[in-house]
Amino acid sequence: MENSKSAQTRELVLQTALGMFRSRGFAKTTMRGIAAEAGVSLGSAYYYFASKDELILELYRESVAEQRVRASEAMAGVVPLADRLRAAMDAGIDALTPYHAFGSGFLGSALPPSSAVNPFGEASAEIRLEAEAIFAEAIEGAKVPANLRSDLPQLLWLGYMGVVLFWVYDRSQGQWRTRTLINGAAPLIARTLSLARLPVARGLVEDALTLMAKVRP
Amino acid sequence: MENSKSAQTRELVLQTALGMFRSRGFAKTTMRGIAAEAGVSLGSAYYYFASKDELILELYRESVAEQRVRASEAMAGVVPLADRLRAAMDAGIDALTPYHAFGSGFLGSALPPSSAVNPFGEASAEIRLEAEAIFAEAIEGAKVPANLRSDLPQLLWLGYMGVVLFWVYDRSQGQWRTRTLINGAAPLIARTLSLARLPVARGLVEDALTLMAKVRP
DNA sequence: CTCAGCTGTTGAACGTGTTCAAAAACCGTG
DNA sequence: CACGGTTTTTGAACACGTTCAACAGCTGAG
Numbered sequence: 001m002e003n004s005k006s007a008q009t010r011e012l013v014l015q016t017a018l019g020m021f022r023s024r025g026f027a028k029t030t031m032r033g034i035a036a037e038a039g040v041s042l043g044s045a046y047y048y049f050a051s052k053d054e055l056i057l058e059l060y061r062e063s064v065a066e067q068r069v070r071a072s073e074a075m076a077g078v079v080p081l082a083d084r085l086r087a088a089m090d091a092g093i094d095a096l097t098p099y100h101a102f103g104s105g106f107l108g109s110a111l112p113p114s115s116a117v118n119p120f121g122e123a124s125a126e127i128r129l130e131a132e133a134i135f136a137e138a139i140e141g142a143k144v145p146a147n148l149r150s151d152l153p154q155l156l157w158l159g160y161m162g163v164v165l166f167w168v169y170d171r172s173q174g175q176w177r178t179r180t181l182i183n184g185a186a187p188l189i190a191r192t193l194s195l196a197r198l199p200v201a202r203g204l205v206e207d208a209l210t211l212m213a214k215v216r217p
Numbered sequence: 218m219e220n221s222k223s224a225q226t227r228e229l230v231l232q233t234a235l236g237m238f239r240s241r242g243f244a245k246t247t248m249r250g251i252a253a254e255a256g257v258s259l260g261s262a263y264y265y266f267a268s269k270d271e272l273i274l275e276l277y278r279e280s281v282a283e284q285r286v287r288a289s290e291a292m293a294g295v296v297p298l299a300d301r302l303r304a305a306m307d308a309g310i311d312a313l314t315p316y317h318a319f320g321s322g323f324l325g326s327a328l329p330p331s332s333a334v335n336p337f338g339e340a341s342a343e344i345r346l347e348a349e350a351i352f353a354e355a356i357e358g359a360k361v362p363a364n365l366r367s368d369l370p371q372l373l374w375l376g377y378m379g380v381v382l383f384w385v386y387d388r389s390q391g392q393w394r395t396r397t398l399i400n401g402a403a404p405l406i407a408r409t410l411s412l413a414r415l416p417v418a419r420g421l422v423e424d425a426l427t428l429m430a431k432v433r434p
Numbered sequence: 435c436t437c438a439g440c441t442g443t444t445g446a447a448c449g450t451g452t453t454c455a456a457a458a459a460c461c462g463t464g
Numbered sequence: 465c466a467c468g469g470t471t472t473t474t475g476a477a478c479a480c481g482t483t484c485a486a487c488a489g490c491t492g493a494g
Contacts, residue, residue, distance in 0.1 A: 005442090005490095006441075006442070030479080030480065030481085031481060031482085032479090040443080041443060041444045041445065042445070042482095043444050043445065044442070044444070046482070046483080047442065048442095050482095051481080052481065052482090107329050107330075111324055112324050113385060120386055166432075169330050169337055171434070172434070177434070180428075180431055180432050184424070184427075184431065185428065188421065188424060191421055195421065198417065200415065201412060204405065204408055204409065207401070207405060210401075211397075211398070211401035211402065211405065214397055215398045217388070217389070247449080248450080249450080258475065259451095259452095259474080260453090260454085260472095260473060260476095261473050261474075263452070263453080267452090268451080268452075
């Protein structure tokens with residue numbers, strides 16, 4: 001970690017911003033407010049972060065890092081695939097929970113392809129790889145069709161993005177619906193993977209993979 | 218259709234806006250620009266549309282209506298499920314194509330749950346029902362597991378939303394990747410539905426449906 | 435030490451979406 | 465026509481994200 005004056009200021013602005021996001025929400029937090037609370041000028045905040053969106057990229061980065069740590073811990077010594085998948089997804093939602101109230105607003109900035117922040121885009125490629133690595137770790141040691149092995153982490157991450165989308169819209173107490181979804185989906189995925197190895201499904205899986213390859217940019 | 222002076226003005230503003238969205242993109246089109254081009258004052262535009270987002274809701278409405286018409290035409294006399302699904306999805310992308318260039322920007326306004334415009338929300342419930350009806354029509358006459366019948370249109374619509382998301386990010390010439398995806402996904406879905414009727418998969422499907430019910434708001 | 439160049443900092447200014455109080459146009463009723 | 469009430473129109477005003485030219489502070493070569 002850089003320790004220069006500059007890096008300290010950057011960190012101060014960032015942490016002030018994330019704190020205000022948590023307590024006040026994304027939309028209600030203004031760049032002027034962040035700057036004032038951090039004790040710097042508006043222009044200074046923009047010196048370190050080119051846009052309000054870019055602060056989200058940092059949030060995304062931190063949350064994935066936290067997910068990875070939590071997931072590794074939770075998966076240690078756990079063998080059944082369903083449980084490992086559940087651990088990976090729960091860890092992600094755990095890491096995001098402080099932001100649920102404003103997750104709504106963040107989505108609007110995060111998803112447009114134009115935005116530098118969107119999870120499928122260029123700027124977040126590095127973070128996405130780390131997120132996929134979590135799912136790669138989750139399927140380690142699991143019996144998985146050989147032809148699926150390499151694509152599976154990406155597929156699981158994609159599915160997990162769907163879970164996150166669900167979570168963003170989830171208005172239930174403590175987002176228990178999302179937890180229920182994860183609890184149910186994890187074993188379903190595991191069983192679907194078993195099914196995928198059966199002869200009846202092989203052709204289907206084969207074609208799906210071919211399609212994915214054709215369609216990938 | 219209302220024909221009063223008021224309704225005419227509303228329509229003028231709306232069509233001016235949609236036209237500018239198509240030619241200039243969503244972000245680059247300003248409310249002031251719309252008002253000026255339509256020959257009304259800024260305040261007047263806001264009298265008819267509470268926000269810029271609300272103009273998107275109208276776009277969404279019009280595009281679904283067009284999708285329905287196109288889909289019905291394309292499905293007339295077509296029997297195989299895969300072909301009917303393809304027609305339904307292609308019709309949707311056809312209707313959206315004029316907006317592809319700005320689809321990116323529109324996504325940011327459309328997806329946040331806070332927005333009145335998000336496709337899963339309250340305000341668009343009516344439109345969503347119409348969209349689901351398209352897929353209900355698509356599976357008419359198809360052999361489908363009985364327990365899936367009622368949920369399937371919604372599931373297909375959800376999958377189609379995924380396709381739209383893909384389309385928004387699709388930078389390929391004329392979005393051929395999206396077309397390839399549809400061409401491949403439609404038969405895959407049909408075959409998966411066949412597979413779902415087999416004993417090996419019945420338990421899986423049963424559990425998935427139970428999970429959906431538990432998790433639905 | 436000097437001072438040129440780089441790194442950080444500042445707040446004014448711009449264009450935006452949105453709000454609102456006031457004015458204008460319209461309408462039905464006497 | 466007159467006039468009260470409603471609908472429609474208007475543009476000024478506000479807060480915001482973002483840009484930018486100017487300024488200050490620092491650092492290292494001479």
